[in-house]
Amino acid sequence: MTEHDALRDQRKSSGLTQSELSRLSGVSVRTIRHIESGHVARPRHESVRRLFAVLGPPATRALSVDVLGPLVVRRGGVLPISSPQQRALAGLLALQPNRIVSHAETVDVLWGHTPPATHRELLYAIVSRLRRHLGDTAIETTGSGYRLNVEPDRVDLCRFAEQSARAQEGGDPQAFTEALGLWRGPVLADLPEALRRHPRALSLQQQRIETAVAFADRAFPGRAAAVLPWLAELAEIEPWHEELHARLILLLADTGRQADSIFAYQRIRDRLDRDLGLLPGPALKRAHESVLRQEVPRADDADRYGTGRW
Structure with missing residues (x-):
């Protein structure tokens, strides 16, 4: 079976339209259409990776949940959870897998500070319906809240934490690439702001930045091309x-794009001034001066360019 046949068959077996797959993966509908029709003989690896990150292996029946981008829930295929409140509850529980999420936090995320008088009954109904999608044992009810029971390696945020730690400990470029490659966009990008701005979501985004920065610090000299797409995104x-x-x-600058480098500095300098009323800090000033002097960081510049000094 060719790659385009596999993509089309797996998408259809998951019950997704091309538009739905596009929204979940971040790959354009036009690209998906061209891959499935065979008009693209050698599709970009990153596009294929993102598509199959959503579709997943078709044979497995284990529950898996991805939150590093639009919410994706699978059990043998992508589960078509259409209810906004069921999706919000699934996203909230998946941000804290195998941990109890309190009733108070759940109510606050679903209804804010003014829940309806019948919110207890409504929450019970939402949990019951979500269980029908995920399986009877997936959501555990406790005296203080709810817990999503799922294997850690079936949740992308857990895999990211493990891969990121391994990458930063060993400095392996492949480990960095695998960790950052788990991201399809901002955390729970298709869910309400209460979830996108949840402390756990903000913490994950900070870990993503730290991982990319650590990757960049290990990319000097001459290996900038591997990390540049992650930094640009x-x-x-x-x-x-x-x-x-x-x-x-x-x-x-290290990849020979001197003009783009200077323009990138000017963009953030102007943005800091316009939006925050700030001047560039030491990190930006040092980077700009290095580019103007055409200095390329060396391997022994770790103290100067490493995370501890920026």
């Missing part, structure tokens, strides 16, 4: 993060 999501943008400026 994150820089769009984090427009004021100075340490992140400082690495982007240096890596652009």
Whole structure:
């Protein structure tokens, strides 16, 4: 079976339209259509990776939940959970797998500070219906709240934490790539702000930045191309993060894109001034000066360019 046949068959068996798969994976509908029709003989590896990250292996019946991007829940295929409140509850529980999430936090996420008078009955109904999708034992009810029972290696945030720790400990470029490759977009990108701004979601995004920065610090000299796509994507999501943008400026210069590097500095300098009323900090200034002097960081520049000094 060819790659385009496998993609089409697996998408259909999961019950997803091309538009739904596009939303969940971050790959355009046009690209999906061209891959499935065979019009693209050699599709981009990153596009294929993102698509099958959503579709997953068709044979497994174990519950898996991905939150590093739009919410994806699978059990032998993507589960079509259409109810916004059921999706919100699944996302909240998946942010804290195998931990009890209190009734108070659940109510706050689903209804905010003004829950309806019948919120207890409504919550009971939402949990019951979500169990029908996930399986009877997936959501455990306790005296203080609810717990999602799922194997850690079936939750992408757990795999990311493990891969990130291994990458930063050993400095293996492949481990960095695998850790960052688990991300399809912001945490729970298709769910309400209460979940996107949840402390756990913000903590995961910070870990993503730290992983990308650590990868960048190990990319000097001459290996910037491997990390540059991750930094560029994150820089769009984090427009004021100075340490992140400082690495982007240096890596652009290291790949010979001097003009793009200078433009990247000017963009964040102007953005800091316009949006926050701030001047560039030490990290951005050092990066800009290094580019102007055409200095390329060396392996023994760890103290200067490492995370502890930026």
